[in-house]
Amino acid sequence: MAKKSEFLFSKSSTRFFLPWMCALMVFIATLISAGGIVISHSLASWQRGVSSSLTVQIPTYDSQGLPRGDAVSQDLEQALTLLRTAPGVLGATILNNAEMAELMSPWLGTDAAINELPLPKLIDVSIDTATKPMLERLKSELNDVVPSAVLDSHRIWLDDLITLSNGILNLIAFVLLMLLTTVAITVIYTTKSSLSIQQSIISLVHMMGAKDLYITLKYSMYSFKYAFWGSFIGFVLAIPVMLGLVVFLKSVSTFMFQASLTHLEWLALISIPVGMAALAFCTTFYTVQRYLKKFL
Amino acid sequence: MMEQNKLSPFIAEFNGVSLRYPGSPEVLKDIHFALTPGSFHFMTGESGAGKTSLLSLLYLHHEPTRGRIRLFGQATDTLSRSAKAQIRRQIGVVFQDFRLLEHLNAFDNVALPLRLCGEKESDIRKHVSEMLTWVGLEKQMKAFPNALSGGEQQRIAIARAVIHKPALLLADEPTGNVDDAMAKRLLYLFLELNKLGTTVVVATHNEGLIKSFNFPQLHLANNHLKIIPPSEKYSDMTAKLFKREVKNG
Numbered sequence: 001m002a003k004k005s006e007f008l009f010s011k012s013s014t015r016f017f018l019p020w021m022c023a024l025m026v027f028i029a030t031l032i033s034a035g036g037i038v039i040s041h042s043l044a045s046w047q048r049g050v051s052s053s054l055t056v057q058i059p060t061y062d063s064q065g066l067p068r069g070d071a072v073s074q075d076l077e078q079a080l081t082l083l084r085t086a087p088g089v090l091g092a093t094i095l096n097n098a099e100m101a102e103l104m105s106p107w108l109g110t111d112a113a114i115n116e117l118p119l120p121k122l123i124d125v126s127i128d129t130a131t132k133p134m135l136e137r138l139k140s141e142l143n144d145v146v147p148s149a150v151l152d153s154h155r156i157w158l159d160d161l162i163t164l165s166n167g168i169l170n171l172i173a174f175v176l177l178m179l180l181t182t183v184a185i186t187v188i189y190t191t192k193s194s195l196s197i198q199q200s201i202i203s204l205v206h207m208m209g210a211k212d213l214y215i216t217l218k219y220s221m222y223s224f225k226y227a228f229w230g231s232f233i234g235f236v237l238a239i240p241v242m243l244g245l246v247v248f249l250k251s252v253s254t255f256m257f258q259a260s261l262t263h264l265e266w267l268a269l270i271s272i273p274v275g276m277a278a279l280a281f282c283t284t285f286y287t288v289q290r291y292l293k294k295f296l
Numbered sequence: 297m298m299e300q301n302k303l304s305p306f307i308a309e310f311n312g313v314s315l316r317y318p319g320s321p322e323v324l325k326d327i328h329f330a331l332t333p334g335s336f337h338f339m340t341g342e343s344g345a346g347k348t349s350l351l352s353l354l355y356l357h358h359e360p361t362r363g364r365i366r367l368f369g370q371a372t373d374t375l376s377r378s379a380k381a382q383i384r385r386q387i388g389v390v391f392q393d394f395r396l397l398e399h400l401n402a403f404d405n406v407a408l409p410l411r412l413c414g415e416k417e418s419d420i421r422k423h424v425s426e427m428l429t430w431v432g433l434e435k436q437m438k439a440f441p442n443a444l445s446g447g448e449q450q451r452i453a454i455a456r457a458v459i460h461k462p463a464l465l466l467a468d469e470p471t472g473n474v475d476d477a478m479a480k481r482l483l484y485l486f487l488e489l490n491k492l493g494t495t496v497v498v499a500t501h502n503e504g505l506i507k508s509f510n511f512p513q514l515h516l517a518n519n520h521l522k523i524i525p526p527s528e529k530y531s532d533m534t535a536k537l538f539k540r541e542v543k544n545g
Binding site: 004204211214 | 300356357360377378380381382383384385386387389395397399400401404406409411412413508
């Protein structure tokens, strides 16, 4: 004869409500976590790229398209003098033709005659990441000395982008926390509702000598089972959406977004449904333990 | 069966016990009595005299507001929750309203105490089948409570209370829903358990049963308890039994 549970879970709202809620929460949590990982990757890449250098351009042709001749050398000297004495600057060197050719090779190929092209002279500026120079001030001082010099300002907008990305990461962490809190609160209320419906049964088995742990584990395992199934469905539904987004981001820009996940990061994503079910288990456990204190 | 504390000769011992429900006057006042192992008592008194309350103190559903209860030699006010659960497993209770679980069939209702104790399913199947045969319900094994008559439900409730061979059996009006013949049959069932060593307390209004079986009575009146010995004229056997208890106690 099949063993039937003494608890009447079929009337519990946990059975109907918890799987759907967990499915939705895990779907959202998986997507925003994956988004957070992509942003973290991109952020690290941007920070690596801009953390230690700046570029200053000195035009070799004037606005009329005529060669500037010796003025270029003068501007280079004055710019180097200023940059090498600026606070936060570790060093400044002019890129030679070979370095220019290498730099331009993705666009011009390896056989380009750099000398014959109207390219500006470039100064590679190494900066101290610990005491970063005041970029706006440096730019202003540079333009006072060499009006035609252009301080490559990508660092400025990348700095803003990094700040924005960090803000987005904090927001993602906050939203995840809110999702977990919502699940925990919902589990508490569905469990309390179920306990209330089954009060007479609990009272009876308690009087028959059922230990608190026995009753608590029955409830907790029930919550875990339904939370896990719901979470699993939510995760499975999130995977195609996530892969679609990865393909989309890669098509938009491989430079802007590092849209690929490591094995460890996949493992972290897989832990979301398991973690959600574990949260349901622990919350139910705590709620039932507290409830049972009303019985002697 | 639970090993009784060797220091105490009693299954249950009440010393100056009172009980008051919140916002109500005391339903039980200064109760003193002790149950020796293997004894059989009727609990009598008018409706509302406190019989169910006294039984609920015995199965640890309530705590006394005053006084001290010792069960199986242990003071109940010092027990941990886990120890209380262990004590409850040694007590079988037949509730006045049966308290069968409607979603479980007769077999699963009776099997419940054994499952709570973690018995093996193969043993449970054997014992529950035997028990249901004993109470004459072997054919209703798969029937749900709402498909059973009042008397059948009562027998299921009794089978559930005694399936784990409790050291103490408490029955609250166990014959309230059955005819006199069935009432006597159930009492004989309790007597059989009693012969096997179970201490039995039966709360009842049934004067016929009290006279027929002539066991000592725990009589409640005016919130106080009085012990009425068995009448000599009804049964020599039970009177001797009571005298032996008094001598031992």
